[in-house]
Amino acid sequence: MRGPHNIWRLIRTAATFERTGALGVVLNEMDAPTSIRVVVRLFGWTMRWAGLKGDPNMPPVTRALNALGPAYIKFGQVLSTRPDLVGGDLATQLRVLQDKLPPFPTDVAKSTVEEELGKPADGIYSEFSDAVAAASIAQVHHARLISTGEEVAVKVLRPNIERAFRKDIDA
Template identity: 70%
Template sequence: LGPAYIKFGQVLSTRPDVVGDELAVQLRVLQDKLPPFPLAQARATVARELEVDVDTVFSDFSEAVAAASIAQVHRARLRDSGREVAVKVLRPGIEKAFRRDVDAFYFAARMIELIAPSARRLRPMEVITHFEGVVLGELDLRMETASSAEFASNTAEDPGFQVPQAEWFLSSRRVMTLGWAEGIPANDIVAIEAAGHDRAALGERVLRLFLQHALRDGFFHADMHHGNLKIAENGDIIALDFGIMGRLDEYTRRAYAEILFGISKPATSRRTAMSMNSPAPCARWASRSSAWTRPASRWAAC
């Protein structure tokens, strides 16, 4: 399978409500357990992109510990400080491979619209355009580095939540370096329970944190599924993979807050109804710097 097909499978792996529990479990292997490309290629990419000698900068540089459709991650140790880091490296030739797959998607979408006019209401061409914009943003790791740094700054004082520190001088378009995050993958239920963590409390905290980031900061993790979360030994939730982030303007945040407040407080149902009848708010979902609704322009206009 090409990278775009794999990426689509990753999305479906987080939607057991759509594909069923059994298929969703089978598709989870696409999240981070794909065959990696050779270590020598990864080291060559790091050396070329960062213009450094890998052995001079890193005292250790492991084989890939996780590999997905677009990139793979290596565990490494900085020679000067001894700090452990995660080095994310794009797959060689990923841009051309993705373009080839997306062109096939566009062809299929056009055929669907021609052969099955009733399917036009699903807007298959717009779906592919949106998908293309999201993934294209993930092909420039500088955008993800910037997103991780902004997200870390916003959430630095949030108890029970961690964002790995970005290493700006060891990041580029095809390489991103963050602090290493040790923890249990959020989809490893057996290990989480064995460690004594309360799954219900963790789930509630994830929801509260998501709403807090969206409504307080207007900048939130828009891909916070179990594959992008770890549970630290002390119970902290660790966020990973900042390729798809969302932004909400102030008006939208207020409108959503009123709706949520109205749902929790029946006496305010009239206020909720009024806010729902207000002019449509502007929600900007960004894959790094690409707009959710208008991927060709950098940000969607409100």
């Protein structure tokens, strides 16, 4: 940890887990002893106001990880492949994080491509679809090259993903 902002990030993580209902799910899956449950829930409840709400249409743990950002989502993706660690029900819930995340706007993706390639997207692609898949770090668009007519897949990083990931990892 490299400063007070990281302590705040950990508090916000616990508060988000409490606010989304994920804390109870995790404690149940861990079969945590009553004394641990009381201490953790009390801490989470007192800091609940600092937690992120997340998407109410998602299950609690998925909702919390999604709200907290890309490193947390990536962690959830890894856990989704380990039902031996987190239990079958929770692993199934976490699979949503594999490739069913909401996409960012297509115009933002086009701007990112233009920035990276130094040319207008309309000068490179005759077609550029809305996202066909979106995950924690990037999303994919179908496009057609003007030069050859070839259909290609264009993978575009989420806006500010590198900075967000560094911030998460630093905490």
